[in-house]
Amino acid sequence: MIFHLETERLILRELRITDLEGIFELDSNPEVHKYLGNKTINTKQDAEKIIAFIINQYKENGIGRFAVIEKSTGNFIGWSGLKLNKGTKESLNGFQDFIDIGYRFIPRYWKKGYALESAIACLEYGFKTMNLDIIYGAAETENIGSNKILQKIGLQFVNEFEEDNKQVNWYELKKANYGK
Template identity: 75%
Template sequence: MQFYLETERLILRELLETDIDGIFELDSNPEVHKYLGNNPIKTKKKAEEIITFVRNQYKELGIGRFACIEKSTGEFIGWSGLKLNTGKKEGLNGFTDFIDIGYRLIPRFWGKGYASESAFATLNFGFTKMNYETIYGAAEIENIGSNKILQKIGLQFQNEFIYDDVKVNWYRLTREDYGK
């Protein structure tokens, strides 16, 4: 299955092996990982592994994060999209086998509304094309920006939980409530 979406300013497409430099710039940045366990990657080999992992999700699970490309420049700016979390290893807040929405952008692209724009598009894709019943989201409580985006795109706060000794907000949106 090939993934391709367009918004006013972005192209959302499959993550490709050629995105290695972009993934490395994104995931080696300590600022990006401030609310992700403070564990940025250190090598391009690890960036390759991330791409392989996501590409395997496309094949095995039918969904995975999208590369975000800025239309005006053609630059890789990060990723956004849906992920099927499976099994206990990827479980969160007592849930396993659920779809979550996420986004991660290179800091020089922050503050432009790209995360919201891409999240709206992938949320629509999840409900209208993939026919998911429920989409979840999670953000560390201190990550004000991410919490605002999840609320802005319509996800509803459910509860707070602890993950790796950090307080996290848990959100969800059902297809029935989508667009209300």
């Protein structure tokens, strides 16, 4: 899958094996995984598996998370995008076979507005290019930053649920309400 989307400061593109160092830096960092079940990776082989999994999502589902590249430096700074969660293995809050929006960045790129900027672009892509009817989002209740981003891009709070002994907020945005 070839994918290319640009914002003012970012390039979003398909994840590649050349992003190995960036994925390892991202997913081996306990700070990044604080609200993600504290499931960091330990080896570059683990990072390779993540990349292979996402590349397989592109092939099977036509969508997956995308590498985010900072235009000014060319650096891999994290990922953002839409994902098809399918089957009971990936069910969440009683839902399965749904598209969610997500983002994850290396800490030195936090608090620069990159998550919001990339999420806005991905939401637009989902509704205007992919013609999706609804996009969901979830964030642990304690993850204030992620909850704020989901709200800023227009997702509406639906309910709170428990996942892995953590409270999680569930959001949705229907295409009919997009941009309102």
